[in-house]
Amino acid sequence: MLNITTFLDANACRLSKEVFHCPERNSSYTSKEILSIVSGIGEKLIQIGVQKGDRVLIYLNNSPEYLFSYLAGWRIGAVVVPTNRVYTKFEIGYMIENSGAKVVITDSDGAVFLEEMVRESESDPDFKFKIQNLSAYIPTENEIEKMRNHPVIPPTCVTCEDLCQIQYTSGTTGKQKGAMLTHGNWLAAISNECDVMTFTDADVYLGIYPMGHVGVSWGISALRAGALYIMMERYELEKYLNLIEKHKVTALSGMPPVIHSLAGCPPGTEDRIKTVREIISGGGPLHHEIWKKFHHRYGIPVVNAYGLSETIVIGTGTTIRPPDYAFADRFQSVGHPVCFSEVKIVDETDSSKTLPPGENGEIALRGPAVAKGYFGYPEETKRVFLPDGWFLTGDIGYLDQDFRLCLTDRKKDMIVMSGWKIYPTEVEETLYRCPVVKEIAVFGVVDPHRGEVPVAAVVWASVGKERMDECQTQKNTAELLTFAKEHLAGYKIPRKIMTVDNLPRVNGWKLLRRELRERYSGKM
Template sequence: MDMPAKKPWLAHYPPSVAATVDAGSDASLSTLLDQAFRQHAARPAAVLMGRELGFRQIDELADALGAWLQARGVVKGTRVALMMPNLLQYLVALAAVLRVGAVVVNVNPLYTARELQFQLKDSGAEVIVVLENFAATLEEVIDRTVVKHVVLVSMGDLLGFWKGQLVNFVVRNVKKMVPAFTLPLTEGRSVTRFNMAIAEGTRLKLVRPSVGPDDVAFLQYTGGTTGVSKGATLLHRNVVANVMQTEAWFRPMLDKVGGQQIVCVCALPLYHIYALMLCFVMGARLGMKNLLIPNPRDIPGLVKTLTKHRVNMFPAVNTLFNALANNAEFARLDFSGLVASTGGGMACQQATAEKWLRITGCPMVEGYGLSETSPLVTCNRLDLRQFSGNVGLPIPSTEIAIRDDDGRDLPLGEAGEVCIRGPQVMAGYWNRPDETAKVMTPDGYFKSGDIGVLDERGYLRIVDRKKDMIIVSGFNVYPTEIEQVVNLHPGVLECAAVGVPDEKTGEAVRLFVVRKDPSLTEQQLADHCRQNFTAYKRPRRIEFRDDLPKSNVGKILRRELRGPG
């Protein structure tokens, strides 16, 4: 790959990190996982509700499920949807789909029927592996899709017979978390329980297809830069490359753990590209043990899980770090093994980072990536000791250019669109050549839709999303800047800034706040903003809320807060 002459970030790399990595151009994820499962066969790969599943077991179960899928007509290139939270069954299904050369279509289990129908139709998924808790949603739309086979997962499937039975009874009958459903058995469609599919598959022979680096591995759906949901087409080589790049960047931190098995908190959902790459794929390569957290919003349950393990890695989003940092039980845990707390998915807040460091002794290290980049693009050094406010340096074999609306490179220090080139960049949007053309430049850069600044050292600071930028009387206002400063007020738990229509100024800033201190007043916050912002940046209106709308990953959904007012 042609690298630009100006790469100021390389001078600030840790000594042991190379400028480029062998991006695994001849490797596939199937090969990577096969090697990992063999190398770490004796190690536990994941733990859920006290039940461990080893790499050898995942390997064997994936063979069985893969053989079952082939018997149902799944061939290389068939799209298979996975719709479940972080469960042991997800790891098995993911490995099985990749092993037979099929394409994983990750589906958010909290999708509405409309959202699910769109994704299944757009991807052309013929098989779906779905947790029964969400089968009622599938029932609403399945007849308007090409889905031929449904694999029904229950929470307790891989927890052992007695524990599994108990968990399923509680989920279905006590907590009533499984709405009634009837999946119609039309001609050519099957509905099979997960454990039954495994049992049938063990009696079948898996035929390994040839899977190469240029085959499609994932359709990772994203709003992208235009807000229209589309599938980022990630090839095997894209994800393999990002694993190699991330491993190289993390290596100085990983070496601190020594020869012990690395324990990682997998609280971000595995259907999200960050957890998928970092926790599962890189985790398998390095033989890590993942603590699977199906519901990270259950903070007491998450803290209870953490009491039983000496954790080394904790990838999360700012909202989860913030919720834990404000939990008294969490503060009493043993953090002596924690060597990496990596933040992504949304802007990390200084106030949260300072609290996290004070409690754990491990700094929150912010990175940046997108579904379209498999995902990691930049990351701060893991030996960072304080909050930097930026998202770090381009990782090995990655280039960043900051460009204006006409595609011209801007000088260091000027804000423009962040454009990315590297082996981790997607092949394009699934069946959307028009949308692909909008974001890919002739010289091979991906236009992220994010506004950023690259400083003289090569550190990237994300100012905001293009679409979230607020224009007040012709001046650009970036919500992230407003939120960073407001979150520093001791009475604020979390906040969100959005632009709303205004007759005089075109747009005005509206601030939504969740109090930490119940006595916090609108006037106190207005005074705080007056001290910290020039007039056009100050919120015109402040509204207190009990909570803020969030995605299942924990991102605050600014678009749901916008509206007249």
């Protein structure tokens, strides 16, 4: 038997301190209380008919109820389907139908939303999802509080190969696909993250990742180690800094935009985050200049991690760790494989061909947290989950001379112009060094003569004005193009520069190049 929630039983026996805190509610929980609450929610799910293997979709905002519902589903052998509150009715409808969800865990607002979806599924020809046979469970804040002393229910007997989660990909490359994750996958992920972060019960971890995302695994790993996991319901920079300072945070979740913001914070911020011993970065490439600026200012090692929904972040993946910093002065690698994981670079058109160090190709991963495949997509599963255990990630990168992995781009984000291959992240990495640039995204748009051409959307650095005028915009554009001509091969230079107020991101962090391509494809 291996039910991943049994770590709760062990911690409830040995720890009496608070291990989970929600600042917005000023609510804290011990390991024993979490185990009781998880048991209470699990019992409620059983009472409404949930059995082992049934899919239970979670449609909540970031909250204690979200975390407890995850664990409750796993506890009773159900398969959790985490979703994000920002998804549209079409996205949620698709996930309900594709996963075959039997129950939705939500709140009162979510229940209204779901009722409207059910009505539309019966009457609207444009909304064709089959979602009529749904039950809803609403774990209110008051109900959760009353469950702190609920009798513990035993974990359902499962194996390493039993599913516990269907994790939908972010949708950055089209229709979302549900990665089938198992109890064994999660065991590997938690073990590797505890190892990478060297979590102990003396640590304080501040988590900002959406709970519908596999980044929640860092928080669950902190719980496993008995650390104090502080959950932010919604990321805001000043609130983030206040929490670090107030709770003396030692391990910090971050992402490239957060690290970028910290690098540009006012003098004195160093003192506010002086207790932090390391910060996680993931979800997208951390550009060289931003990483280097952050490191030289704060001296806090960045755990620059590489993984995917299909691998539960670094359950099978790579990372830079603090001991690597003696060798990481190039500030461009996501490191070596974590325990029991393997990485190689293969030819983009022939995955049987392994490429040597220094050569760009598709990144392939193999290890204990690789998903079983995509739920309901046998052909796509066969294409990327190979029989010998390798998973083709769709990301482009290379191994450097020290066999550390360096990311270049998403395979589908690569631009091919007249036969030339252009990697947007490489171009962005260079153009970030231009002083007029605050943020930049490079992407390809269709060109009738060249197939595709690179263009850029830019958020300009502040010039002391609330809104930049046309004259200043033209001046900045000219300066950026001059800089590009000096530092990039001619075919890599963006053919057009668009000024934007902000870049589209999933949950404010993962860049949506697809949205930019769609927005500007007809404006060239």
